[in-house]
Amino acid sequence: MSFDDEPGHVGGDPGRGDDRFSTLGGTRQTRTRMPETTGDVYGGARRPQRTSRSLVMVVGVVVLLVAAIAFANRGGDGSATTPDTAKPGAAEPTAATGTKPVGGKQGGIASGFAHDEQGAQSAAVNYLVALGSDGMYSTSRRHEIVNTVYAPDIAAARQGDLDKVYSGKDFLTRIGLNADGTAPSGQTFISRFNPVGAKADKFDGNAASVSVWYSALFGLAGEGSKNPVSESWFTNTFQLKWTGGDWKITDFTQKDGPAPVGRDQAAAPAKDMTDAVEQFGGFTYAR
Template sequence: MSPGDERGYGSGPSRTDDGYSTIGGTRQTRTRLPDGEGGDGYGTPRRPARSSRSLVTVVGVVVLLIAAIAFANMSGGGGDGNNGRSGSSGTKPDSSSTAATGTKPVTGKNGSIPSGFAHDEQGAQSAATNYSVALGSAEMFDKERRHTVVATVYAPAVAAARQGDLDKVYSGQSFLTSIGLNADGTAPAGLTFISRSNPVGTKVVKFNGDTASVAVWYSALFGLAGEGSKNPVSESWFTNTFDLAWIDGDWKITDFTQKDGPTPVGRDQAASPAEEMADAVEQFGGFTYAR
């Protein structure tokens, strides 16, 4: 008979015949000696078996102790001198980089573009994010609307020159034809033009009070949705770094650079039908981005 058998080791009384045959619920067999003899063979008195109630009490105390330690760690009770603030060593990202601050990011709008950003790092991030949305919108392909966007987001000293450069790009017939649009920047009949930037996050590269450099990581949807489209809507990823200046009570762009990525791995998802994609751009509006 094996040591793990319900009746114990070898022959003789079963476990249930002796109240001392189980120790602390471990079901280990113990030989009972006459009173007065060493209970463990080394001359020391034999301790009585621990009851299940005492075992439960010990386990409960241990659980409470572990919970108390975990709570102390979460509340910054480690005595590190930083009052529980994270990121003091600079080795881990600060959770505030993606958390909402509760501060209203914008006080008004200039047309469809937010304006009146705070004169601080958060305001600079919010301005850069909203401006990236405006500059990546389908409005940039309409001459009148493009001029409004440029005048709103760029500093006056550079807006005129920037507007001329953008007019050359967006009004070029070869460019418009290459992306499937008409010569006036409109979509062919039966098709819906989609150009939308979707910011994922921002990073302050530099901040000096009245000037700032902010990087905006975003995905871009671009193409023509509809039956027969030769340029279907696709997704790409970019990072734009905006140089900003505090001018006349708001942040304005003085320059920017763009680079590809970071680009995540695409999932194995089936592309939506052309009609569904066309409906989405009409049914789902854009956001006013905070931070």
């Protein structure tokens, strides 16, 4: 796959050039104008209140869903399969498997993943989080991330092109950042990928293909923001190889969705969104 075809870069599909997520921080956004706004950058508009009957139905569904999840994850009957024996691509529980978690970190990113299917999934999830973070907009941090998650022979080829994309003045202006990649005064830049699940599509000892389904938060929180934080859903498929005693990325592709139906909830005020992102840290290990 050429660099222009890789998610995270402009120059590929002309119809996606401004997609802020297919470029790991591009600019596409869909706005829906809601009535009765309160002046908050997130709109603050509330939809009509549910009837009591509707609320009872929703609560009932949620309770049943929670009960079903608890029952499915209860385990202990010895019937669950581990990542080493399960068929690639099959859904697997996230309960403890007995495999030792990662033993360290490199460049602030988890490293030392197990040399098995579970380890490949863990690597893909953690690398996705790093590539979707706001650190990609800082030159020094971006170099650190790329050199950590990509295979050595791939990282060198990616570095220069990534610098052109993430340091481009026009690109930064479109997403509301200053020329140095920082947020305007009084605003907080938010870029976070939140994995929902992962599956191994292929696994062959020293090579793996892992898909990660995730939601992405992207935008600026603060008064006067022209690019308020919004959520989108995507699936990235990573090609990984075992090299230097760890899993590393050699390539990846991205597609939209699957996206769930949004709930009837009012958008959070800018301060609440900023506080949430600052107070709730991301995960550094999965599976």
